[in-house]
Amino acid sequence: MYRRLILASAVVFASLSHLAHAADSQAKSWQQGLSRSDLIHQDLGTADREVIQARIDFDAGVAAPRHAHPGVEVAYVISGLFEYQLEGQAPVTLKAGDSLFIPAGVAHVAKNIGSEKGAELATYIVKKGAPLLILKP
Numbered sequence: 655m656y657r658r659l660i661l662a663s664a665v666v667f668a669s670l671s672h673l674a675h676a677a678d679s680q681a682k683s684w685q686q687g688l689s690r691s692d693l694i695h696q697d698l699g700t701a702d703r704e705v706i707q708a709r710i711d712f713d714a715g716v717a718a719p720r721h722a723h724p725g726v727e728v729a730y731v732i733s734g735l736f737e738y739q740l741e742g743q744a745p746v747t748l749k750a751g752d753s754l755f756i757p758a759g760v761a762h763v764a765k766n767i768g769s770e771k772g773a774e775l776a777t778y779i780v781k782k783g784a785p786l787l788i789l790k791p
Contacts, residue, residue, distance in 0.1 A: 687713030690776075698779070706778045706786060710764075712736075714772070717765035720790045725780030727756040729764065734772015739763045761790040 694707040703725070710718070712734065729738070730753045738754055739745045741761040748754060756762055758780075766772040780786060 685716070685719065687716035688718060697782070702782055703779060704782050706780060708776050708778075709773055710776055711771065711773045712764070712766035714766055714769050717763055720761055720763050722759050722761045722788045722790055723756070723778055723780055723786060724784035724788065725758045725778055728777045729754045729756060730775040730777075732773040732775055734766050734770060735768035736772060736774065737765045737767045739765075 689711050691709045691711070692706065693709060694705065696705050698704055709732070712718070729748075731748045731750050733750050736748050737745050738748065739762060740756060746754065747767070764774065778786060
């Protein structure tokens with residue numbers, strides 16, 4: 655009986671791990687021409703915070719859907735020319751080498767307004783276990 659319980663638990667864990675990986679893969683590709691490559695995912699040593707760093711690649715003219723994060727984001731433009739529209743603020747244009755602080759929960763859109771592929775380095779300090787990306791209407 656105990657062996658069956660252990661075996662059943664292992665099957666459930668493997669299934670949940672597979673589903674979590676599939677959901678994470680979907681989160682990494684929001685739409686055509688936009689992709690996210692996770693670089694670091696590290697516990698910050700506090701009860702409820704972690705840091706995630708990712709490279710986001712945008713084809714020319716592509717915008718991320720309107721979204722927010724369960725913590726702060728610091729966006730650093732690696733290449734290209736981007737327009738960022740944060741809820742309640744005027745749009746800002748950033749080029750390679752520029753950075754932008756995005757407060758927790760603030761809905762925003764990032765768009766590659768350049769004529770070539772662009773990339774940003776996004777660093778998030780977020781609540782553990784919360785979805786990294788929250789789509790907003």
